[in-house]
Amino acid sequence: MILPPRRSTRWSPAFRQLYAVSIGNSIGQQVTLLAVPVLAVAVLRATPAQVGLLGVLGTAAFLVIGLPAGVWVDRADHRRIMVVAHLVRALTFASVPVAWWSGVLTFGQLCAVVLLAGTATVFGDVAEQSYLPAVVGRDRLVAANSLLVSTAATVQIGGRALGGFLVHLIGAPAALVVNALTYLFAAVLVGRLRPDVTAPRPARPAGAFGRQLTDGVRHVSGNPLLRPLALSLAGINLTVNLTTTMLPVLFLRELGLDAVALGLFLGAGGVGALFGAMTARPLADRIGHGRALWVPGLVVAPLGALVPLVDTGPTLWLAGLGWLAMAWRTGIGNVIGVSLRQRVTPDALLGRMNAVFRFLLTGSIAVGAALSGLIGQVLGVRACLWIGAAAAALTWLPVFCSPLRRLVRPPLVATPHQPAPAAAGPPARTGR
Template identity: 65%
Template sequence: MTTAPTMNASRQRPEPWPRSFRLLYAASLIDGVGFHVGQLAVPVLAVALLAASPGQVGVLAALSTAAFLLIGLPAGVWVDRLPRRAVLVIADFTRAALVASVPLAWWAGWLSIPQLYLVVLLTGVGTVFADVAAQSWLPELVGRNRLVAANSLMMSTGATMQIAGRGLGGLVVQALTAPVAIVLDAVSFAVSGTVLSRIRPEAPHPLRSRATGSFARQLGAGVRHVAGNPLLRPLALSTAGINLTMQLTTTMLPVVFLRELELGAAALGVFLGVGGVGALLGALSARSLAERIGHGRALWLPGLLVAPLGGLVALVHTGPMLWLAGIGWMALAWRTGVGNVIGVSLRQGATPDALLGRMNATFRFLLTGALTVGAVAAGLLGQYADVRTALVVGAVTNGLTWLPVFCSPLRTLHRPPVPD
């Protein structure tokens, strides 16, 4: 009588992930810790050791994502033409060398704001290719029927690394200085590239149909696919708005914590890590939430619910307001974590294999370009008004970013479409 349930349970046990995906996941895990350590350490180094102004901090943040505006769209064409594993490996080793130049220059006494600008910009170029290649390769590695589960795992891992990386970054910066923290970033890129170089797809997947036509025609096909799709267009508008408004806040938080509140890098790392907790909870709950209320509602309803809490972040101060601002920051990040899993799965599900690279590049161009615009706007507001103005503008505008999805066919979409 007891054997049947055991057999049924074994049949329902999830199918193990392919080795190729496990290696991609491991590389993401390693890379994620170092990336978030460096993301905290670089602005802290600029503010605390190079006496950067709010405007220079804004420029630094803008340059970290400017590559997506400069080469984001053509990168999609190149990724659709090139072996994706090679793109990922080269991007990781190149970024490792670039990031390593920062602590070396600091210890030699040569480091300057212009060098930081250059390193951040060129590292962003590597990130363009790595992000587009990874998201375009995922459907081939796991199959389209497991995209939501795979994206949930990847996004929840990314959120965990955000917690660990920023918390670790704050502690390392506080105890051992920012240049040492940046060394961890360089090492993580090198180790990630080594892991990725071992990926060998196990199943004989059909060869991707290669794009035909001129470079400009191929590039335009990706843009038209996103702009002309009634599901992808509002998703792009909403997510770009989220990125822009969140960047208004994150760009000025180091200035607020280090100069205005004098709380130190460790407190900044913990606060940003709280956002990672929210993003992790969002990524973990996204799948069940989408199955319960539908993928479309899971994209807009969380934004409506957390909109009032975003204003708490703009009021961050010492004492009880620090805790309330942390709750608001966690809520915003939870909404982002849900949206990332559902949105990426929707994008991949609505796009044929041959267009995946260009679709992802178009989204990256828009979404990370929004980060660039947000960073520039934050720098201008911080320089010519004050840093609190940037936080207030970010909170108010973030509360409106769910509207493009609500006013589109996505509003009641139950499941992601399957490409023809």
């Protein structure tokens, strides 16, 4: 861990290295999000239920070990956890093309790969988000997260399109080689990261394991700012995944389109997420952080109904517009939401707070994938998209019905490195 940098318009070398790691991770993730379901549908002839199962397994680890992972992360070295997580993901994804070239690839192996990679992601993501406040300082979290989310959205635009072309040209199994290499690159870069100033490690959390875990849950569930934020973001993830899980089946099997078209459609979401990340900070400064979390959801709710209309011809473009609008709202929520979480949480609870949010947010993705597979199998793929759009239109309500509704700026908790200034806007406690 390192001391926060002095206020400057330039980023520290440590953050620049983390930024490069984020770019590599984003490339790998976008290729995976396209290559894995295409591999399942086009090569292994998976059913809608099996595609839904893959979506569940990719995030099931967050439901099983997501909460205790926060305690383990708070007890350990964050950088070392990130290195191990990147290496595990590199090895697991590299096994897919090896098995395919050997003629032994099965759907069972693909399920195991997705599950193991998801387990590594639990620890890697929680450790990275817990590491960021010490690298940039809490007063620069909105700017840092805006840059990270903007870059991830930019990569999403080109990454999914690139994934579509790679799958089309060399096949889905070979495309996963790119993913393995990006994680290997990230592991090497994090391993070489040397902060400018070494700060004392936070004190080991006091109390038994169960008590430490409970403290993290209580911090989120008892905080009037974090609780509605978690409910709203979990709802967004669940409803969006109702749609994304079935899109490969709809595009490749029912509409007869190829992986390139699917990649370009999903890439439109990257355009929206990028615009959302870029507008999040000025929007929050103008209307307040609280309103920036619910007003965009209310505005784009009608546009989400365009996505289930996706078809060949002009409706494909209309559906793409609706998908872009929904991603714009998500991009804003990512920047404002993550920054709010990190600002109101003490250093000693960062790992557990991030684990609770990862448990809820990524766990909701698993639930969405399971529901998507079930609905797609029983009622049809198109019905699944309509249900997702209808539910997504309501996900702004938890924030609207909470103290977040008019919050101008979140309070900043005191840390060992900096005192907490007076919060702008309505006061809010940070209950545990």
